Amino acid sequence: xxxxxxxxxxxxxxxxxxxxxxxxxxxxxxxxxxxxxxxxxxxxxxxxxxxxxxxxxxxxxxxxxxxxxxxxxxxxxxxxxxxxxxxxxxxxxxxxxxxxxxxxxxxxxxxxxxxxxxxxxxxxxxxxxxxxxxxxxxxxxxxxxxxxxxxxxxxxxxxxxxxxxxxxxxxxxxxxxxxxxxxxxxxxxxxxxxxxxxxxxxxxxxxxxxxxxxxxxxxxxxxxxxxxxxxxxxx
Amino acid sequence: xxxxxxxxxxxxxxxxxxxxxxxxxxxxxxxxxxxxxxxxxxxxxxxxxxxxxxxxxxxxxxxxxxxxxxxxxxxxxxxxxxxxxxxxxxxxxxxxxxxxxxxxxxxxxxxxxxxxxxxxxxxxxxxxxxxxxxxxxxxxxxxxxxxxxxxxxxxxxxxxxxxxxxxxxxxxxxxxxxxxxxxxxxxxxxxxxxxxxxxxxxxxxxxxxxxxxxxxxxxxxxxxxxxxxxxxxxxxxxxxxxxxxxxxxxxxxxxxxxxxxxxxxxxxxxxxxxxxxxxxxxxxxxxxxxxxxxxxxxxxxxxxxxxxxxxxxxxxxx
Numbered sequence: 046x047x048x049x050x051x052x053x054x055x056x057x058x059x060x061x062x063x064x065x066x067x068x069x070x071x072x073x074x075x076x077x078x079x080x081x082x083x084x085x086x087x088x089x090x091x092x093x094x095x096x097x098x099x100x101x102x103x104x105x106x107x108x109x110x111x112x113x114x115x116x117x118x119x120x121x122x123x124x125x126x127x128x129x130x131x132x133x134x135x136x137x138x139x140x141x142x143x144x145x146x147x148x149x150x151x152x153x154x155x156x157x158x159x160x161x162x163x164x165x166x167x168x169x170x171x172x173x174x175x176x177x178x179x180x181x182x183x184x185x186x187x188x189x190x191x192x193x194x195x196x197x198x199x200x201x202x203x204x205x206x207x208x209x210x211x212x213x214x215x216x217x218x219x220x221x222x223x224x225x226x227x228x229x230x231x232x233x234x235x236x237x238x239x240x241x242x243x244x245x246x247x248x249x250x251x252x253x254x255x256x257x258x259x260x261x262x263x264x265x266x267x268x269x270x271x272x273x274x275x276x277x278x279x280x
Numbered sequence: 281x282x283x284x285x286x287x288x289x290x291x292x293x294x295x296x297x298x299x300x301x302x303x304x305x306x307x308x309x310x311x312x313x314x315x316x317x318x319x320x321x322x323x324x325x326x327x328x329x330x331x332x333x334x335x336x337x338x339x340x341x342x343x344x345x346x347x348x349x350x351x352x353x354x355x356x357x358x359x360x361x362x363x364x365x366x367x368x369x370x371x372x373x374x375x376x377x378x379x380x381x382x383x384x385x386x387x388x389x390x391x392x393x394x395x396x397x398x399x400x401x402x403x404x405x406x407x408x409x410x411x412x413x414x415x416x417x418x419x420x421x422x423x424x425x426x427x428x429x430x431x432x433x434x435x436x437x438x439x440x441x442x443x444x445x446x447x448x449x450x451x452x453x454x455x456x457x458x459x460x461x462x463x464x465x466x467x468x469x470x471x472x473x474x475x476x477x478x479x480x481x482x483x484x485x486x487x488x489x490x491x492x493x494x495x496x497x498x499x500x501x502x503x504x505x506x507x508x509x510x511x512x513x514x515x516x517x518x519x520x521x522x523x524x525x526x527x528x529x530x531x532x533x534x535x536x537x538x539x540x541x542x543x544x545x546x547x548x549x550x551x552x553x554x555x556x557x558x559x560x561x562x563x564x565x566x567x568x569x570x571x572x573x574x575x576x577x578x579x580x581x582x583x584x585x586x587x588x589x590x591x592x593x594x595x596x597x598x
Contacts, residue, residue: 056469056520056548057576068513080304095303095516097540102516104303107551111584114577185514185540188307188415192514192540203511204542206526210491220542221511228306231414232495234525246305248405248417254305 050079052123058107060119065099068222070194072099073182077258078131090119096183096258098192141178141261144226144241146217147272148174152240159219159236163199171266173197174238179224181260189228189246189254193262196224208234214278215241217264239266242275283396284344285429289383291337294400294419294431295535297330299408303539309519310410310418313494313535313558314391316457317355319587321395323594324352324372324452326437331399332409334425336392338561340383341425343394347433348377348440350397354452356389356460356559365445370454372598373447374440388460389559398434413494413536450597452590457583459556463565466532466553469576471522472515473544476507481522481530481546482568489529490562494536496523497560503528506544514542520549520557522568534558550576552583 055061062079065072080096083103095102105119148171149156160170179193186192196219204220209232212218216227218235227233228245245255256262267275285292295318298311312318312335319329327333334341340358353360353369360367362381367373369392375381386392402409402420411419420431459465463485475481486499506524516539517523523531523543532549534557549557550571560566571579 053472054469054573055516056518057551057573057580059516059518061472061516063515066513093300093303095539097515098513100515102303102518104518107580108584111581114573116573116577183514183540184304184306185516186306186538188302188305188412188417190306204526208525221513223514223542229414229416246415248415248422252305253406258304 050127052120054116055102057116058105060103060105060116060123061100062103062123063100068098068182068194070180073194075131076101082131088122090115090122095185097185098182139259139261141263142256143263143265144243145267145271145275146239146241146264147269148239148266153217153238155236156238159200159202159238162202165199170200170238173200174224175264175266177263179262181256181258181262183258184254184256187228187231189256191225191245191256191262193224196222198222202236204234205236208232212237213240215243217241240272242272242277244277281347281433281435282430283346283433285341285425285427285431286344286380287342287427288425288429289336289341290339292341292425293335293411293413294332294402294409295335295411296332296409298410298535299406299412302406306539307406307412307415308537308539310412310535311408312393314355314393314555316555316587317391317454318393320370320452320590321352321354321393323591324354325350325395325397326598327395327397327399331395332402333393333395333400336383336386336394338390339385340392340394342380342382345375345377345379345381347436348442349375349433349436350440351375351381352395353392354395355392356386358386358392359384362445367445368447368451370451371447373445374442375445376442379445389458390561391558396433397436397438397440401432401434448597452594455586457552457555457586458559460559463567464556465569466557466566467550467571467576467579468522468547468568469550469571469573471545471547473524473546474507475524475546476505478507480504482570485565485567486530488560488562488564488566492560492562494534496531496533496537497557499530499532501529504530504546506546512542512544514540517541517545518548520551520554521545522547522549532557550579552580
């Protein structure tokens with residue numbers, strides 16, 4: 046597979062490898078192949094990785110090298126590596142998880158507006174959201190927050206121009222062409238269409254996140270009674 | 281041995297130098313927002329620079345110390361007294377067992393660090409004692425402190441015996457690494473995205489909006505426009521990243537920055553300037569000055585050298 050990527054400085058303590066600018070499953074697999082390769086080779090300047098849809102941040106140790114800019118050495122290492130073929134990806138067994146969701150009403154305050162924006166009924170919007178096997182492209186934005194690939198293009202809607210300061214834990218949202226779930230209450234700019242009773246992130250669990258990159262997810266519509274029965278959120 | 285929180289202050293949290301290795305779960309670095317003041321406070325009490333301390337925001341706590349302790353208050357100037365004795369910042373202060381330390385308001389900046397010798401001994405979660413407020417874990421029960429909380433304190437390494445609060449005549453000068461002036465300059469590296477016009481980020485003073493917090497400073501000024509208006513996919517961001525949401529008002533990310541974001545990235549603040557950003561109060565101003573990566577490296581290297589000299593100076597006096 047061709048190693049086509051740009052290298053960019055992300056401030057003064059990280060690099061960004063960009064493999065594309067679109068949501069694309071094949072590009073996302075390349076991101077994770079690179080992350081796996083870097084984790085296994087563990088160059089001494091690398092302290093952490095942040096994989097995203099089509100890019101990968103390499104966080105560089107800047108605390109121990111002041112004679113020269115540590116990003117220069119990291120760029121040289123990556124540039125050399127880009128000229129070599131990428132090792133084959135290792136395909137682990139794929140897990141598929143069902144995520145129950147109470148759609149609309151107070152749990153999905155933007156569902157009506159999103160359906161209108163798409164020119165479809167609310168029922169059709171829910172059907173389109175629940176009839177796809179999504180893949181988890183990355184976790185990010187908040188602990189355990191999954192970015193899912195596979196959203197029906199009809200449901201796409203831009204983020205809010207000013208984010209809400211508080212979104213309830215478990216909220217299921219759409220931002221642009223992406224869909225995901227907010228694991229905790231906090232700020233958020235996505236359009237909220239429903240809410241899951243499950244806890245996506247629990248630091249007492251090992252691993253703490255319910256989902257990981259590479260998992261498949263299917264949303265299942267539930268009613269309020271089922272939501273209450275399954276509710277793992279602290280209230 | 282513990283410390284008892286009698287009154288909590290506006291937003292007091294346990295923080296250390298932050299969490300490494302959990303970004304793939306979506307848990308960002310976090311930690312002390314003004315890393316410079318935090319480190320010097322720890323050095324003044326004989327702790328490792330990254331020991332867990334309390335981050336005080338705008339108004340501080342009232343705390344009872346069960347054992348005699350060495351403390352330091354670094355960052356914004358804060359009204360503080362113990363057993364009737366006024367306590368200065370940026371000094372190593374010995375306090376007796378049972379002493380009640382009362383902190384009032386931060387005067388000239390937003391945050392002050394209270395370091396106590398031994399360090400706050402809450403459990404490490406995902407490798408750090410920092411409080412992740414978005415994930416509701418870490419620090420003390422994943423939240424800001426409340427009256428009635430009791431926090432474990434690691435033992436002293438040195439015996440401290442004092443009848444009354446006392447402190448030496450020397451202190452550490454915050455130096456050029458902090459700036460509490462009404463309007464400050466902040467150095468910024470280029471981001472992936474450009475504004476229209478290209479120098480718009482550098483061409484005005486911005487005011488700090490009240491909606492600012494540990495995640496980022498929201499800035500107010502004339503609305504900016506990005507040169508390329510297409511919707512972007514989420515990419516990694518870091519503390520210091522300057523985002524431009526569609527409303528045209530930049531957000532400068534701080535310690536509790538999320539790991540990825542989809543807004544255009546129009547710059548990245550140089551790491552050495554993050555402490556002065558973390559000290560900005562609502563209504564104060566800042567102006568961005570562009571630098572290239574060579575200049576940024578020079579600025580960072582000089583700050584590192586200053587902290588190393590401060591560490592030597594403290595070690596020679598203790």
